[in-house]
Amino acid sequence: MKKFVAHEINGYWARDIDVWVDRRLKTMPYAQAGVVLRDGKAVLMSYSTEAATLDTVEGWLTIDCMCSATTRRHVSAFLKEYCPGVSYYDAKAAFTGGYAINVYTGDHMDRETGEILNADQLTA
DSSP, X not given: OEEEEEEEEOSSOEEEEEEEESBOOTTOTTSSEEEEEEXXXXXXXXXXXXXXXXXXXXXEEEEOOXXXXXXXXXXXXXXXXXXXXXXXXXXXXXXXXXXXXXTTTOOXXXXXXOOEEOGGGOOO
């Protein structure tokens, strides 16, 4: 396991948090980001936030956070490394539309209902 220190600021206070990850991103080895591997999932940690999750067994990619420009760069690097067939723009559309993308089949699934979506049901 590797550790990085995430510096969080919310306007009123700042604190440093130790974040432990299994892997660093290859294209951003010194970033405050990394990947935690657990239960068949690769979870991108951007600072101390779970920004994206890839179910490596079933192939579902969910984007949970696009809150800063740096986190968006972390997500983009994660996609290039773990989901080469998914573009940043596809991931952004999935985040804003509330659906997950299957990196193996290309299917889209509503995150709330679990329903597989048709192309005309996708919103961005």
